[in-house]
Amino acid sequence: MPNEPVDLFFERLVEGEPISRRAALRRMAAAGLVVGSAGSLLAACGVEGTKNTDAPAGTAAVNHPKTAIGTVTFSNWPLYIDKETKPGWEKLTGGKLKYTEDYNDNEEFFAKVRQELEADRPIGRDLVAPTDWMAARWIDLGYAEPIDKKNVPNAANLQDSLKSPPYDKDRSYTLPWQSGITGIGYNPKKTGGKLSSVNDLFDPKFKGRVSMFSEWRDTAGLVLLGMGKNPTTASKQDYLDAISKIDEENRKGQIRRFTGNDYTKDLAAGNLWACVAWSGDLVQLKADNPDLEFLVPQEGGMSWSDNMLMPKNAKEYYGAETFMNYVYDPAVAAKIAAFVNYFCPVKGVKEILAASDPELADNVLIFPDAATLGNLNPYPSLGNAAEREITAEMQKVTGA
Amino acid sequence: MSEAGAPAAAGGGRPARRRRRAMLPALFVAPGLAWLILFYAIPVASQLWVSLQTGNPDDGFTQTWNWNVYPDALGEYDEQLVRSVGYAASATLLCFVIAFPLAYFIAVKAGRFRNLFLLLIILPFFTSLIVRTVAWQTLLTDDGWVVDTLKSVGLLSDDGRLLATRTAVIAGITYNFLPFMALPLYASLERLDRRLVEAATDLYASRWTAFRKVTLPLAAPGIFAGTLLTFIPAIGDYINAQLLGTSRQYMIGNVIQSQYIVVRDYPVAAALSFIVMICVLIILAFAVRLIGTRQLSEAAVA
Numbered sequence: 001m002p003n004e005p006v007d008l009f010f011e012r013l014v015e016g017e018p019i020s021r022r023a024a025l026r027r028m029a030a031a032g033l034v035v036g037s038a039g040s041l042l043a044a045c046g047v048e049g050t051k052n053t054d055a056p057a058g059t060a061a062v063n064h065p066k067t068a069i070g071t072v073t074f075s076n077w078p079l080y081i082d083k084e085t086k087p088g089w090e091k092l093t094g095g096k097l098k099y100t101e102d103y104n105d106n107e108e109f110f111a112k113v114r115q116e117l118e119a120d121r122p123i124g125r126d127l128v129a130p131t132d133w134m135a136a137r138w139i140d141l142g143y144a145e146p147i148d149k150k151n152v153p154n155a156a157n158l159q160d161s162l163k164s165p166p167y168d169k170d171r172s173y174t175l176p177w178q179s180g181i182t183g184i185g186y187n188p189k190k191t192g193g194k195l196s197s198v199n200d201l202f203d204p205k206f207k208g209r210v211s212m213f214s215e216w217r218d219t220a221g222l223v224l225l226g227m228g229k230n231p232t233t234a235s236k237q238d239y240l241d242a243i244s245k246i247d248e249e250n251r252k253g254q255i256r257r258f259t260g261n262d263y264t265k266d267l268a269a270g271n272l273w274a275c276v277a278w279s280g281d282l283v284q285l286k287a288d289n290p291d292l293e294f295l296v297p298q299e300g301g302m303s304w305s306d307n308m309l310m311p312k313n314a315k316e317y318y319g320a321e322t323f324m325n326y327v328y329d330p331a332v333a334a335k336i337a338a339f340v341n342y343f344c345p346v347k348g349v350k351e352i353l354a355a356s357d358p359e360l361a362d363n364v365l366i367f368p369d370a371a372t373l374g375n376l377n378p379y380p381s382l383g384n385a386a387e388r389e390i391t392a393e394m395q396k397v398t399g400a
Numbered sequence: 401m402s403e404a405g406a407p408a409a410a411g412g413g414r415p416a417r418r419r420r421r422a423m424l425p426a427l428f429v430a431p432g433l434a435w436l437i438l439f440y441a442i443p444v445a446s447q448l449w450v451s452l453q454t455g456n457p458d459d460g461f462t463q464t465w466n467w468n469v470y471p472d473a474l475g476e477y478d479e480q481l482v483r484s485v486g487y488a489a490s491a492t493l494l495c496f497v498i499a500f501p502l503a504y505f506i507a508v509k510a511g512r513f514r515n516l517f518l519l520l521i522i523l524p525f526f527t528s529l530i531v532r533t534v535a536w537q538t539l540l541t542d543d544g545w546v547v548d549t550l551k552s553v554g555l556l557s558d559d560g561r562l563l564a565t566r567t568a569v570i571a572g573i574t575y576n577f578l579p580f581m582a583l584p585l586y587a588s589l590e591r592l593d594r595r596l597v598e599a600a601t602d603l604y605a606s607r608w609t610a611f612r613k614v615t616l617p618l619a620a621p622g623i624f625a626g627t628l629l630t631f632i633p634a635i636g637d638y639i640n641a642q643l644l645g646t647s648r649q650y651m652i653g654n655v656i657q658s659q660y661i662v663v664r665d666y667p668v669a670a671a672l673s674f675i676v677m678i679c680v681l682i683i684l685a686f687a688v689r690l691i692g693t694r695q696l697s698e699a700a701v702a
Binding site: 048251 | 450453455456457458459460461476537538541542543544559561563564646647648650654655657658659660661662663664665666
């Protein structure tokens with residue numbers, strides 16, 4: 001056989017020597033695979049929509065019995081927890097927390113798990129952290145599992161202002177992880193003085209040193225405030241107008257980049273002088289570079305929450321609920337707030353921090369006063385079709 | 401089945417054997433063909449199929465044979481398409497200008513350090529593309545030493561910058577694709593028979609003429625391979641534009657990515673992918689013709 005000419009060897013193969021049953025089975029399986037995949041190919045004539053056509057499960061009947069807890073997987077945004085809080089929950093419940101920081105961008109994460117959700121399969125996570133509008137999409141499409149509130153008694157500590165967002169009126173599916181303000185981050189040394197208005201971003205002196213988020217809800221929302229409109233009640237056309245203003249400025253070269261969370265690097269490095277920014281990032285950046293400032297513009301800022309949400313078909317509903325309950329304990333929430341520096345959705349944290357870290361407790365970006373809160377606007381709710389159209393317009397400006 | 405088949409085949413005699421011999425070429429081609437069908441033809445066909453659908457991501461897309469998506473997508477994104485070809489061509493040219501002397505030096509002059517230099521070319525590949533590009537972000541910051549130096553030499557105006565400009569994007573592509581140009585060039589220059597160059601100079605060719613008439617044509621396969629290996633992936637690249645550029649430098653890859661992931665308009669995304677593929681095929685066909693005929697004429701001269 002080793003010295004057999006190649007063509008003879010292949011000939012023998014074609015002739016068919018006795019083959020083992022195992023090999024025959026393997027061949028048959030391979031053939032079946034081909035037929036099977038051809039079948040699914042034919043079935044996939046159209047691209048299926050993401051909308052779950054099954055009737056959404058009632059939230060009243062939700063019951064997640066207490067069971068032994070295995071590994072709870074939480075996909076959260078980067079740098080968004082004090083990891084010291086993890087062993088506390090593990091000791092308390094006997095479960096294991098797999099905390100991953102792979103939630104970098106709402107759309108990107110959704111695109112990653114969409115097909116599993118659509119096919120009604122588990123996505124390998126027990127908790128995710130979508131921002132309000134994305135949480136609304138998950139709930140709307142039937143991808144969220146309702147929370148069994150019996151397992152989360154600490155949810156009563158939720159701040160009143162966050163208790164009934166339009167997309168989840170009685171918080172049946174979501175609990176805020178952290179909330180924040182979208183305003184302007186800047187370096188007064190570079191800009192040559194304090195800024196006060198959204199429209200300062202369009203000051204020609206700062207040409208090429210300004211960045212904005214590529215996500216329209218924050219960016220166009222702020223620009224609308226600068227145009228004297230209320231971004232929460234603004235119409236689709238208002239948003240499109242704001243986007244064409246952004247487009248105009250971008251074409252002039254005013255705007256250096258459209259970014260996601262990565263603007264922090266450019267701001268810290270001095271590449272950016274002023275930018276649309278999130279409050280918690282600036283509290284953290286300020287710790288390293290005291291020159292940086294966060295501004296809630298005189299016209300107002302945007303407010304938002306990232307929410308804990310259990311995807312359908314997760315393995316550990318009960319485990320995830322005990323974790324939500326754990327982080328809504330004010331003592332634990334205080335630790336996270338002290339590390340993360342966004343504003344904390346849990347009542348009673350300020351009092352705890354006042355004792356341990358009075359400077360943080362007085363920070364209006366972590367514990368906004370009534371005046372600041374009154375000047376903040378939640379995202380609009382314009383419906384899927386209109387929001388898709390705005391997204392497409394914004395992408396033409398920012399993502400090409 | 402085989403037990404029963406074997407004696408029958410053995411008794412089949414010569415005609416059956418000849419038939420089987422006739423099947424041999426098909427057998428050799430089969431794995432390659434299966435590969436092409438599975439990983440090229442089916443995906444391309446499915447892209448074409450999806451591109452002609454209409455609908456929205458929530459309710460789904462249905463097949464409507466909407467051919468208008470092609471003129472529409474081309475009209476909307478012609479700017480990015482032209483830019484992609486322009487950036488990829490500039491970067492390929494730069495790669496060639498940098499890589500040729502480099503490859504020549506390693507192949508001809510490096511002696512026992514040859515392997516070390518080759519390793520140095522490949523070494524960056526041990527780090528991820530993203531990490532390498534992010535490193536450039538740090539190097540090219542507005543207040544960094546690179547920009548400061550260029551300013552003091554007068555190559556950049558005082559309010560000039562490198563990041564978020566076209567220069568940075570093209571430089572990034574050049575940097576990231578350099579090995580794809582350098583290695584094929586090295587391979588063909590290393591094989592080059594030095595005695596041919598010697599013979600040319602013996603016959604009173606100047607060093608430049610010898611280079612032009614002997615070295616360069618003999619390196620043509622390497623130049624060809626390097627150009628294709630650099631140019632084709634560079635057209636579809638979007639990491640460099642994303643990290644070192646702005647939306648004013650975005651390439652067609654950025655558009656496709658945003659259409660698939662953010663806008664979720666799959667037909668437009670699929671149509672653009674298909675258009676890019678067609679563009680690449682056309683360019684490839686031209687290149688083959690061009691290089692092919694040139695080599696032919698050279699053979700005729702010789």
